[in-house]
């Protein structure tokens with residue numbers, strides 16, 4: 001029987017941000033989208049059962065975030081990563097990006113500096129600029145496709161910075177930051193009194209050889225200076241259900257974040273999202289293990305295909321995330337030419353690297369959370385487009 005991750009499921013006409021806006025995103029309908037970071041897989045059986053039982057019941061009244069969800073999340077983190085979260089440290093929020101924007105609102109004022117490490121998830125740029133904060137960029141160092149943090153540059157630019165938005169694992173470069181790296185950056189933030197907002201939404205998509213370390217778990221001083229943001233979106237493929245959780249040991253931060261959620265009247269929960277998250281944590285471990293195997297297999301396939309058949313593209317397998325960061329600089333094309341090549345010639349809907357910052361120019365990001373046959377079809381089409 002075909003693996004559930006290799007079943008091709010038509011996502012068109014489902015209000016899918018990835019599949020239903022092809023002409024808008026790529027200028028053509030004749031394309032396979034591998035852009036927006038959600039997965040083309042059906043959710044786990046237990047998640048579907050949880051949602052089905054709510055719809056069968058048929059009453060969709062007001063709901064709250066149940067303690068059982070907190071418990072399910074702490075158990076998931078403990079079993080999966082050996083990470084001990086405390087239920088008392090959690091505050092739920094509508095989504096990760098909204099939480100970042102709330103934290104900017106609470107802990108900074110217009111004109112304050114917020115630092116990000118580029119290339120990075122595009123909304124990090126917008127969220128700072130749209131809230132009239134000053135964007136400080138600390139580019140990562142690219143050593144033959146393996147990215148590292150530039151601590152010296154970070155320290156130089158850190159003066160006056162109020163918030164550092166960390167991305168762990170990092171979208172788009174796929175680094176799962178090590179304890180040593182996190183400790184070094186965390187210590188600088190403590191010393192310079194910079195609040196760390198750690199976006200750990202990709203923390204459950206980690207491949208062999210790497211392990212997830214939350215920066216807040218490194219030292220009490222760092223934990224007291226940090227808010228970590230979690231979500232089931234990437235872990236269980238529930239991005240459209242929107243739900244997130246902010247975790248912090250700092251009582252004052254927790255109090256102010258909770259008060260903000262109350263003041264904005266966002267304390268009500270979406271029962272479908274919370275039940276799906278709970279069923280994911282409590283009953284979908286096997287599904288998730290198989291998911292990681294599938295993604296790892298796709299990444300390995302991509303790596304050898306590129307090595308053997310696409311000599312002008314360079315690729316270093318990521319340590320985490322289902323996103324592949326392809327270095328296309330040797331194709332010697334402008335951004336427009338690269339887009340024309342991938343979109344019009346190859347029918348491959350990748351995200352252009354420049355949206356992740358200037359360091360991303362000449363790169364393309366490919367979302368490989370799809371059936372292997374889809375990945376193969378796109379890769380052969382890219383290969384043919386070179387000839």
Ligand SMILES: Cc1ncc(COP(=O)(O)O)c(C=O)c1O
Pocket residue numbers: 037094095096097098121167171199201202231233239242243244
């Ligand atoms: C690093 C990162 N943060 C946040 C998000 C979005 O999270 P949410 O939908 O909970 O706002 C994404 C989605 O791709 C992401 O990659």
